[in-house]
Amino acid sequence: MTLLVIGIGIIAVTGTRGGAAAQTVASILQATLMEANQQTPEITTEEFRKILVDGSATVFDARPFKEYAVSHVPGALNVSAKPGVPMSLYVSDVAEIGRRLGGNKSAPIVLYCNGPFCGKSKRLAEELLAAGFTNIRRYQLGIPVWRALVGTTEIELEGVLYVYRGDKTAVLLDARDPAEFAAATVSGAVNIAASLVLPGKDVGEVKKAKDDGRLPMEDHNTRIIVFGKDSAQARAVAEAVAREAFHNVSYFVGRYETLKSVLK
16 A cells, blocks of 8 residues: 655555556544654544543643633643743643642643644653653644634633734624624624524625625634624634634633723
8 A cells, every 4th residue: 555645634545446546535634743753642633623522631732821822722721831941942830730630640631732843742741751641642733733624713811912902913703793793892893793694604694794804805814803792602603704714713712791891
């Protein structure tokens, strides 16, 4: 069998039929980096999604808090930095992870960071192994591939404040109903009401927003932050927007009233 590697997808050429190669194509959701000499195993995007749904492991974001606050995988936890380590060799505090897990060193752990070229989850995995933890896996494709394949991330209040104050290109989307939006909203926000979002792509209010300028059609990497009456409403709109190939979509995990009270 011949393996052809295309990006992070894999095509397995299994034989020929009538002079043409018969191919089995693995889904990109089942891909990993397949790095040599790994101390801890990788998991695929498909496996990672299942873990997040069934809660079969504790997921730790191995990046600094500010990065976590701005955009993280829904359900992931973050701990403080190991004391005395320079930022270039950043690694999370193993002792704090131990406290989060109640001292259970056999508890299933999944780590992720900034993707294929980031060493944070590898360094943390090595430190956890040295400390006696025995059930460690890594989603080494990380947050960039998660955004590309799954679409949405969560943003914390600290992250919203950081973006609001420093990124004037960011788009704030209010997912509440039009009447609520008209009565009061966050300064500079635009409205895509969850109640008007339809299933599918290029339909309903999201399609209108692509055509009338509410969505940044000339820069799909623009930060888009969705907020609503609660995180469920915001997430529904964020997922609809991400289906339109916007690559940097996050939803606020709190309520509109909280956001409104701090964004002045």
